Amino acid sequence: MKQIDVxxxxxxxxxxxxxxxxxxxxxxxxxxxxxxxxxxxxxxxxIPVASIEECVQLRDKGYYAAAERNGMTPEGFDLDNSPFxxxxxxxxxxxxAVTTTNGTLAITKSRAAxxxxxxxxxxxxxxxxxxxxxQYDILVLCAGWKGKPNLEDTLFAGALVDRLQxxxxxxxxxxxxAQRLYAGAKNDMLGFVANSSHVRRLHRLGxxxxxxxxxxxxxxxxxPVLRGNQLVAM
Amino acid sequence: MKQIDVxxxxxxxxxxxxxxxxxxxxxxxxxxxxxxxxxxxxxxxxIPVASIEECVQLRDKGYYAAAERNGMTPEGFDLDNSPFxxxxxxxxxxxxAVTTTNGTLAITKSRAAxxxxxxxxxxxxxxxxxxxxxQYDILVLCAGWKGKPNLEDTLFAGALVDRLQxxxxxxxxxxxxAQRLYAGAKNDMLGFVANSSHVRRLHRLGxxxxxxxxxxxxxxxxxPVLRGNQLVAM
Numbered sequence: 001m002k003q004i005d006v007x008x009x010x011x012x013x014x015x016x017x018x019x020x021x022x023x024x025x026x027x028x029x030x031x032x033x034x035x036x037x038x039x040x041x042x043x044x045x046x047i048p049v050a051s052i053e054e055c056v057q058l059r060d061k062g063y064y065a066a067a068e069r070n071g072m073t074p075e076g077f078d079l080d081n082s083p084f085x086x087x088x089x090x091x092x093x094x095x096x097a098v099t100t101t102n103g104t105l106a107i108t109k110s111r112a113a114x115x116x117x118x119x120x121x122x123x124x125x126x127x128x129x130x131x132x133x134x135q136y137d138i139l140v141l142c143a144g145w146k147g148k149p150n151l152e153d154t155l156f157a158g159a160l161v162d163r164l165q166x167x168x169x170x171x172x173x174x175x176x177x178a179q180r181l182y183a184g185a186k187n188d189m190l191g192f193v194a195n196s197s198h199v200r201r202l203h204r205l206g207x208x209x210x211x212x213x214x215x216x217x218x219x220x221x222x223x224p225v226l227r228g229n230q231l232v233a234m
Numbered sequence: 235m236k237q238i239d240v241x242x243x244x245x246x247x248x249x250x251x252x253x254x255x256x257x258x259x260x261x262x263x264x265x266x267x268x269x270x271x272x273x274x275x276x277x278x279x280x281i282p283v284a285s286i287e288e289c290v291q292l293r294d295k296g297y298y299a300a301a302e303r304n305g306m307t308p309e310g311f312d313l314d315n316s317p318f319x320x321x322x323x324x325x326x327x328x329x330x331a332v333t334t335t336n337g338t339l340a341i342t343k344s345r346a347a348x349x350x351x352x353x354x355x356x357x358x359x360x361x362x363x364x365x366x367x368x369q370y371d372i373l374v375l376c377a378g379w380k381g382k383p384n385l386e387d388t389l390f391a392g393a394l395v396d397r398l399q400x401x402x403x404x405x406x407x408x409x410x411x412a413q414r415l416y417a418g419a420k421n422d423m424l425g426f427v428a429n430s431s432h433v434r435r436l437h438r439l440g441x442x443x444x445x446x447x448x449x450x451x452x453x454x455x456x457x458p459v460l461r462g463n464q465l466v467a468m
Contacts, residue, residue, distance in 0.1 A: 008383060011246060015381055147249055149242060151407040173385040173431050177415055180426075184418045192414075197407050 003137045004168035006157040006175040009144035010106045022136045023113040024127065024160065026120065027143035028152040029198045030081050031103025033120040033214040034066070037083040039233040040122075040220035042092030046231040048104035049097055058097035066098045071201050082210050095230070102143040107226065110141055118224035118231060121156060121189075125218040128163040130234075138168060140178075151181075151196040152214075155189070158182025159217075189215040237371045238402035240391040240409040243378035244340045256370045257347040258361065258394065260354065261377035262386040263432045264315050265337025267354040267448040268300070271317040273467040274356075274454035276326030280465040282338035283331055292331035300332045305435050316444050329464070336377040341460065344375055352458035352465060355390060355423075359452040362397040364468075372402060374412075385415075385430040386448075389423070392416025393451075423449040 059065035068081035079085040110116045114136050142153035158178035185192035223234040293299035301308050302315035313319040344350045348370050376387035392412035419426035457468040
């Protein structure tokens, strides 16, 4: 039977064989929530890059550019790391270069997979419907925070495990733990994550509405996938 | 304020500064449950070693020796990795050399800490009472399974976090996740871990009663601590 597993941080990715798996990368606050929002608003492609410098180079070539480090936007970029900054019709049909503290690193580390997809609560049901019929194993890769596991990415992993539990075997403890955490959280997501380290960081940065937005389920019928070095909507 | 944090696998220990912390090592199924049981039955000291070879060398020097690899006992050892094998009065006052798949490695990786202690549900309350009055931060180090996080060690971490939440700050998500998992599990520990990967492995090995035993809370007033290269009861 096909398996679904969860990797709680990119630091542990080496423990997983991914060359026969679809990897779903998640960075709820806020990289993958931003990407899904961008595609929902018509962005044509997103180029995830590891460094600020690469992002600047692509901006100088004429792409829109979005950057985030430690929850903040360095100067001179077109978008910040708020999903609301992606809700702008000037980006429709365009390409955006993106670098974030954790999210883009998780994507670049996953290139050996059959397919790399982008997950968020915003496109959870679209992902579920698509993955249900795939013949590959699934690994949910949590971007975490600077190499450590975090609550919100683990909750998303648990949500996806929960929705796919009839089609995929849950054989590893990380997947079970994520599923059980989500079961305890799903009726009050905002309350459950209120004390998480990242939400405290975001609150310090004054970004309350991003948090509520990123926890909303099933807003968009969007399936971002990595093609070459670009993310596009399937 | 003093902090309590959780490291879900020794592979992530490098992310934690432990030179001002007490590290509590946990390997519920079954290394640390065995050690606590041994001390409760009068064992004088336990020498954790990384390899089977070192364990054999100590046996040849006249120590009792216990070994486990992949849940099974190699031939020629005095004890296996069942806590019941430690309930033998011939070991009272003696020293036992122990090597296990995950537990002893976690102990040897923690030597930079102020103090390395051994945790299990069996001595949870004894640990709680002792740690409550300490001035150091606490890190619960889950031995996991071959580098991956596991359910039972995470549950123990959550139990200790829960009992110490008034005296220690919980600032990292791993500690929060462990605490919340434990909150959902504590009224039916056996049911909660029934599908975990390790319990399935142990069931295949026919070791049902070890599982129930290791999940019992607060049986022994025992505080094993690393002194030099030996564990002794404080």
